[in-house]
Amino acid sequence: MITIKEVAHHAGVSMSTVSYVLSGKRSISEETKRRVEQSIVTLGYHPNAGARALASNRSRVVGLVVPLHSDQNMPIIMRFVSSIVARARDHDYDVLLLTKEAGPGEAHRVIARSMADAIIVMDVESADPRVPELRDVDAPVVLLGMPDDHEGLSCVDLDFATAGRQMAGHLADRGHRSIALIGSPPSVYERGTSYAARLLAGFQGETAKRGLPASVHSCAAGFDAVSECLDDVLHPDRGTTGLVVHNEAILGTLLLELRRRSLDVPGDLSVITLCPGDVAETLPVPLTSIAVPAQELGAIAVEMVMARLGRELAPEVRLLQPLLTDRGSTASR
């Protein structure tokens, strides 16, 4: 193993000079810098992470708590992870993989042992039991998701309430007088997944404000569940003409079932959804949708971590404004 000592010797300077060339924390003459960098390349030097962490009291690692057994959409979780890893690497940070399933103690362990400088937690729920414990972690913690009580913690999330309002408003603006929301399976609501509840609140707020009848349905994945749910939603008594779907898993099945029933989108039924943009695009009928900006949310989470690691900043909450993309799946009537 090549050490900084050997590099120093090879370049004819002291260890500290090499260190300063690497960190840029003190000014070094161009000439010396060049020589040192040359030696580093020639010898193939790689700084030892452990030694660095020990001496500098910084690991340049961020712990990421991922829900690995989640019943939720893995692809979207992967988008988050992928963007977080990429942005962290931009800052020369690595990512240590922690699982939600292993319990909240993991975050504490990793920080207490100085294996990581900060923690990012994905998939945080309304009354997430991890939150109190995370508050005690002695390092910056950034949550993806918004627990009810987020005091002292940084949070990033999509503004689901506004998204719910926007989707209801979009249909109402087009003259739909009776609309329905198809949400996630009951289990998701019971678990207190904060985004589901917030979108629902926004949706209901908007329909109430406009005095529109609106029904709300919970739908599990699977062909029979979707079919049953549609029976209910489309019951003639309701006169439903517009559909807000907040359940990525059933989108394909739902559209197929509508086709099977010879219902045209948007001719017979307008449909708008919240899901990743490319999912909305590649469905049997491309859907007008609000995208879940996983990339951006991940990037913001990393930026918040870095900001807090640098300066001593107060935790903050950031809600990203939803962006609606019209793909023609909603008609005026």
Add this chain to the structure above:
Amino acid sequence: MITIKEVAHHAGVSMSTVSYVLSGKRSISEETKRRVEQSIVTLGYHPNAGARALASNRSRVVGLVVPLHSDQNMPIIMRFVSSIVARARDHDYDVLLLTKEAGPGEAHRVIARSMADAIIVMDVESADPRVPELRDVDAPVVLLGMPDDHEGLSCVDLDFATAGRQMAGHLADRGHRSIALIGSPPSVYERGTSYAARLLAGFQGETAKRGLPASVHSCAAGFDAVSECLDDVLHPDRGTTGLVVHNEAILGTLLLELRRRSLDVPGDLSVITLCPGDVAETLPVPLTSIAVPAQELGAIAVEMVMARLGRELAPEVRLLQPLLTDRGSTASR
């Protein structure tokens, strides 16, 4: 931060004694051990990972290269990851997340800096360009998947050739005289994904051996692609009565489309597939299948890493034998 020194002082012993209590590398009297452990709890001591790594030349971290942008099934990738993390933690190892997309240099960087003691690489393809570079990594490397040239590297994978043979044989044993294989989209074959090719080879070997006509089809995801593919597979000239599906993404769509065409499984068509067990179970028609034993494969990968980290073992290749579960989706004729 509580250090080992403070623990030693609190327990009235030397630092080295505390260290030996923790590592168990030398015998310590019961009494002393008890006192030290008590002090550790009382003070809330957590060993500093950097210092440990520096002194012991072991990071207790394994790097995991994950395909984060893969067009493949994220859920199954997650199963691997999840099992690898869990098993690694069993050995008191943590997992550093590296992405396939960031390039093969990442593995080298992480090892050169002593951030990890070993590397596990997922989703390795036949002619994977990463393989040569991985061979140069100065640490144990375990591949999930089997490149053509795997000399000097440890590999774990399902025995896809045998799986292909088994599925063909299963149908043939039940009297099917013309069977078809529906595989992954062409892109998967073009990319040289080794498992797809190996399954295909096994399938063709078995049908040839038995002198059965067998057609092979490549099918992309999406409703139209599946429908088109079925038109081809079920063309009357072929007389196909048995179907082997090696394409997890289209299973649901395919079964729905068969139902739409009023074809009964297994009455009109026998179907057998290779996919995770619970996927096969929760389809509209539960399918007889060979499971992808993600849990086991991940666990074995970790065991291989640990074995190689302990003793100086030669790299080895392990192919897991497929296990066929009959769910009644294939009939005799």
Add this chain to the structure above:
DNA sequence: GAATTGAATCGAAGCGCTTCGAACGTGGTT
């Protein structure tokens, strides 16, 4: 021309841990 400044570099003290050899009893052998 002495004093002051500032850029560039060096030396050495740690960071918190592991590990090796040495030391210290204690009990059993001769």
Add this chain to the structure above:
DNA sequence: AACCACGTTCGAAGCGCTTCGATTCAATTC
């Protein structure tokens, strides 16, 4: 009584790096 062996424990030397004065030397100032 001297010796050895063994189970326990200690002390100290690093592991490879960062960082804080201290030092040097040339350029500037009065």
